[in-house]
Amino acid sequence: MAVSAKTPAPPVPKRQRSRREQRNDGGTAVSTYGLLAPMLILLGVLFLAPLYYIFLFSVGLKRFSPTDALASLNGELNSFSTGLWSKLVSVDVTVMLPGLNFNVPVLLIGIFFLVLLVAAVTANRIPEYGNWLVGIAFVLLLAPFLTIPAGNNLLRLLELSSDGDYMRLFFKSVTMAMTSSVTAVLIAIPVAYFLAFCVGKSKYTWLLIVIAPFLTSYLLRVFAWKVILGDQGLINSGLTSIGLIDEPLTFLIYSQFTVIVVLTYAWVPFICLPIFLAFETIDRRLLEAAMDLGATRLQAFRKISLPIIAPGIVAAFLFVFIPSIGEYITPTLVGGTQGTMYGQSLASQFVGGAFNWQFGSVMSLFLLGVVLLLTFATARFLRAGGGGL
Amino acid sequence: MARDSSTFVVISPWGKRLLTAFFVVFLLVLYLPTVLLVIFSFNDGTVAAFPLEGLTTKYYGLAFNSEEIRKALGASIWVGLGAAAIATLIALMASYPLARRNVRGKALISALMLVPLVVPTVVLGVSLLLLFQKGPGQVGLGLTRIMVAHVVIAIPFAVLILLPRIASIDRRLEEAAYDLGATGLQTFRLVMLPLIVPSIISAFLISFVFSIDEVVIASFLSSDQVTYPVYLYSGLKFPEKTQTLIPVATIMIVISFVLAFGAEAIRRYGDRRLVGK
Structure with a gap:
C-alpha cells in the first residue's frame, strides 16, 4: 500500500493505468487479509468455536459434570452417542385426515416438508405451470401451520405420540411463528404500499417514524402489551366500564393469542422496510403503460407489481419467522402456561429447571439446523429483498 | 397535477x-x-393497571436512587460503548477490502459474517455459555464476555451500513490521491475518512442501540453484575417490582428514539454531502 506514486512517467499511458488499477483493486495480499483478519478471527473464536462446542455436547463428547462418576449419576452421556438425537426426533406422528388415520415417523414428515420447501423455491424455473407449482407448494407448506390463534390445528391434523413433548413444542412454536409472520406481512404490505405511493416526498421521514419503535426496547414493548391486554389492562377495564363484559376476557393475556399478537407487533415496523424497498423498485411507467392498454388497477398490481415485490415479501416473512421460532423472552413474559415455546424449553435446559446441557445442545442444534436450512433454501429471496443481506 | x-x-x-x-x-x-x-x-399506584391512581413523579426519584438500577445502567452503557467501538472498528477494517478488492472467497466471508444475524439468539447465547464455561481456559462469565458476544452480532449491522458507503465513493478520488503521492494511510485519512465519518457514526449508534437492548445473550452470560435489560427482564416477571422500572424504561425509550433519529439524520447528511461532491 505504501508504494509511492512518484515513479517517472512511463512511456505508455495504457500501462500506467493498468498498474494503478492493480494497486487500487488488488492491494497487497497482506493488507487485504490483514484488514479482514480481526473479523475472521473474532467470528472463528466467538461464532464457529461455540457451535463446535455445542456439537461436542450434543453427541456426548463433552459433559457438564466434572467427573465421569458424577456424569453417570446425573444421567449424562460419557462417550460418543447419537442417543440424545434419536430421543428428540424418533417420534411417531398420527396423521388424522378425514376418514384416514395412520402413523408416520416424524423424520418422514420432515422430509416431506423439505421436498415441499425445495419445490416452493425452485419450481418457478419450470416454464408454463411453474408459478402454479410454487403457489401450491407454498399453500401446502403453510396450510398446516396457519391457525387463527385460538387453536392448534397442526396438532389436530398431526397428533404426536406422548413422548414427543419437545417435538410437539417445536411444531407449536412453528405454528405460532408462522401465524405471526404471515399476519405481520399482511399488515406491512398496505403500510408499505401507502408509504411508497401515496405520501410523496416525505415518504422517507414517514418510513423512519414507522421503523423507530423497532429500535426501542423490545422488553418494554412486550411489557406494554401486558398493560394493554392484562386482566386490569386497557381493553378489559375499558370493556368493563362501558358494560360490555362483567368478567375480564382471559384469553387476552397469558395465551398463545397474546404471544402471537406481541410477536406480530414487535416485527411489523421492521419488515415494512424490505417491502417498501421492493415497492420502490417498481417503475411506475410500467403501471401507466398497463392501464393505458386497458388493464384495471388490480390486474396491473397482479401482473406487474406482485412479481416484482414477491422476493421482498418472502424476505419479510423470513425476517419475522426466523427470530420468532426461537423466541423465549415474549412467551415467558406474556405466554403463561398455554403459550410456551420451544425456545423456553431450550433455555431451561441450561439455566432453568430441566438443566441438561447435553440435551439442550441437541435442541439448539436442531433449531439451528432448521433455521439455516430455511435460510439457505431462500437465500436468493433474502438477497433480493434484504438489500444485500 | x-x-x-x-x-x-x-x-x-x-x-x-x-x-x-x-x-x-x-x-x-x-x-x-x-x-x-x-x-x-407517572402513575401513583403500585401495579401498572387501570384505572390510574393519580399522577406522581416519585418513582422517577426512587428509580434514580436505586443502587441496583444505577449499577445495571452503568454496566449496560459500558458494554454498549465497548461493543459498538470494537464492532465499528472491525467492520470498518473488513468493509474496505470487501468493497474495493478482489478477495478470494468473498462470498464465503460475507456469508460467514452475515450468518450470526439469522442464528436464533438463544442458540448463540447457550453456545457461548458452553464455550466460556467448559471451553479451553474456562474463562467464565461476565460483562466483557457479553461485550464480545454483542460484537459478533453488531458487526454485520455495521458492515451493512459501511460497505455500501465505501463502495459508492468514486474510485478516482483515491487514484488521484495516490497519483499525487499520498500513501495508503494518508489516502484513507484525508480522502476516505471525511466521506465516511457519517456512516461510521451511524454504524456506531446502531451497534450501541442493539447492544443496550440485548437481553437473551446477556442473560446467559452475565454473572454477578447484570446489564440493564437483564435486570429489567427479571423485574418484569414480578408485577410488584415493575412500577420502579417503568420510569427508567421511559427515559431509555426516549434516548433510543433520539439515537435512532440522530443516526438516520447523520446518515442522510452524509448522503447529501457525497452527492454534493
Whole structure:
C-alpha cells in the first residue's frame, strides 16, 4: 500500500493505468487479509468455536459434570452417542385426515416438508405451470401451520405420540411463528404500499417514524402489551366500564393469542422496510403503460407489481419467522402456561429447571439446523429483498 | 397535477382514503404501547393497571436512587460503548477490502459474517455459555464476555451500513490521491475518512442501540453484575417490582428514539454531502 506514486512517467499511458488499477483493486495480499483478519478471527473464536462446542455436547463428547462418576449419576452421556438425537426426533406422528388415520415417523414428515420447501423455491424455473407449482407448494407448506390463534390445528391434523413433548413444542412454536409472520406481512404490505405511493416526498421521514419503535426496547414493548391486554389492562377495564363484559376476557393475556399478537407487533415496523424497498423498485411507467392498454388497477398490481415485490415479501416473512421460532423472552413474559415455546424449553435446559446441557445442545442444534436450512433454501429471496443481506 | 395523476395510476381515490385510514390506525396502535408506558411512569399506584391512581413523579426519584438500577445502567452503557467501538472498528477494517478488492472467497466471508444475524439468539447465547464455561481456559462469565458476544452480532449491522458507503465513493478520488503521492494511510485519512465519518457514526449508534437492548445473550452470560435489560427482564416477571422500572424504561425509550433519529439524520447528511461532491 505504501508504494509511492512518484515513479517517472512511463512511456505508455495504457500501462500506467493498468498498474494503478492493480494497486487500487488488488492491494497487497497482506493488507487485504490483514484488514479482514480481526473479523475472521473474532467470528472463528466467538461464532464457529461455540457451535463446535455445542456439537461436542450434543453427541456426548463433552459433559457438564466434572467427573465421569458424577456424569453417570446425573444421567449424562460419557462417550460418543447419537442417543440424545434419536430421543428428540424418533417420534411417531398420527396423521388424522378425514376418514384416514395412520402413523408416520416424524423424520418422514420432515422430509416431506423439505421436498415441499425445495419445490416452493425452485419450481418457478419450470416454464408454463411453474408459478402454479410454487403457489401450491407454498399453500401446502403453510396450510398446516396457519391457525387463527385460538387453536392448534397442526396438532389436530398431526397428533404426536406422548413422548414427543419437545417435538410437539417445536411444531407449536412453528405454528405460532408462522401465524405471526404471515399476519405481520399482511399488515406491512398496505403500510408499505401507502408509504411508497401515496405520501410523496416525505415518504422517507414517514418510513423512519414507522421503523423507530423497532429500535426501542423490545422488553418494554412486550411489557406494554401486558398493560394493554392484562386482566386490569386497557381493553378489559375499558370493556368493563362501558358494560360490555362483567368478567375480564382471559384469553387476552397469558395465551398463545397474546404471544402471537406481541410477536406480530414487535416485527411489523421492521419488515415494512424490505417491502417498501421492493415497492420502490417498481417503475411506475410500467403501471401507466398497463392501464393505458386497458388493464384495471388490480390486474396491473397482479401482473406487474406482485412479481416484482414477491422476493421482498418472502424476505419479510423470513425476517419475522426466523427470530420468532426461537423466541423465549415474549412467551415467558406474556405466554403463561398455554403459550410456551420451544425456545423456553431450550433455555431451561441450561439455566432453568430441566438443566441438561447435553440435551439442550441437541435442541439448539436442531433449531439451528432448521433455521439455516430455511435460510439457505431462500437465500436468493433474502438477497433480493434484504438489500444485500 | 402531475403527481396526482401518477398516484391515480396505483390507487383509486377511494382506495387512497381507505389506505390512509388504515395507516393512521396502524400508527396509533404502533405508538400506543410507548404512550402507555410514559403515562404509567407517572402513575401513583403500585401495579401498572387501570384505572390510574393519580399522577406522581416519585418513582422517577426512587428509580434514580436505586443502587441496583444505577449499577445495571452503568454496566449496560459500558458494554454498549465497548461493543459498538470494537464492532465499528472491525467492520470498518473488513468493509474496505470487501468493497474495493478482489478477495478470494468473498462470498464465503460475507456469508460467514452475515450468518450470526439469522442464528436464533438463544442458540448463540447457550453456545457461548458452553464455550466460556467448559471451553479451553474456562474463562467464565461476565460483562466483557457479553461485550464480545454483542460484537459478533453488531458487526454485520455495521458492515451493512459501511460497505455500501465505501463502495459508492468514486474510485478516482483515491487514484488521484495516490497519483499525487499520498500513501495508503494518508489516502484513507484525508480522502476516505471525511466521506465516511457519517456512516461510521451511524454504524456506531446502531451497534450501541442493539447492544443496550440485548437481553437473551446477556442473560446467559452475565454473572454477578447484570446489564440493564437483564435486570429489567427479571423485574418484569414480578408485577410488584415493575412500577420502579417503568420510569427508567421511559427515559431509555426516549434516548433510543433520539439515537435512532440522530443516526438516520447523520446518515442522510452524509448522503447529501457525497452527492454534493
